[in-house]
Amino acid sequence: MIGFGMSEENVARFLAHPLSIVCSDGSALATEGPLATGTPHPRNFGAFPRVLGHYVREKQVLPLERAIEKMTAAPAQRVGLADRGRIAPGMAADLVAFDPDRIADRATYQEPHRYAVGIHHVMVNGRLVLRDAEDTGERPGRALHGSMIDHR
Structure with missing residues (x-):
């Protein structure tokens, strides 16, 4: 069962708010292999591209530079x-x-x-994991623990 609790107008309002950040509670999934099972929420693959394509480019809710900050520097700072x-x-x-x-x-x-679509290259910890929209096979990612998180 899927329920929708937020209107497009409210999502746009929250995105435009100066104190909001863009995060996702999506999981680590893939299009093939053991992480490609089940029917997860579409946000696992599309949360950030949706903000950039739909809310920034199409709806012009906020400028691209501000959206990038809300996806990168602001959340990193918030969790330490x-x-x-x-x-x-x-x-x-x-x-x-x-x-x-x-x-x-x-x-x-x-x-x-x-x-x-529209993502050409991805670098994680200085190593290309996606080059020309193709998986390089590199896996330099690791679990991170911010200073704002209680590890008990």
């Missing part, structure tokens, strides 16, 4: 990940190169295991 969220010397090199005119989510409730 001091080496994430900004491009600067000494920071972890987690980067996404995307086409702002093309980026869009494609995951649906019927087909939730669909990657977004």
Whole structure:
């Protein structure tokens, strides 16, 4: 059963609020292999591309630069990940190169295991995991624990 508790207008209002950040409670999933089972919520594959394509480009709820900050620096700061969220010397090199005119989510409730379009390259910890929209096989990611999280 799926219920929808927020209107488009409310989502847009929350995104535009100066104190909001963009996060997702989606899981680590894939389009093939053991992480490609079940029918997860489409946000697992499309939360961030949806903000960039639908709310930034199409609806013009907020500028691209502000949306990027709400997805990167603001959440990293909020959870205490001091080496994430900004491009600067000494920071972890987690980067996404995307086409702002093309980026869009494609995951649906019927087909939730669909990657977004418009993403060309993804770098995690300084290593390319996606090059020219193709998986490189690199797996440099690791679990992170921010200083704002109680580890008890």
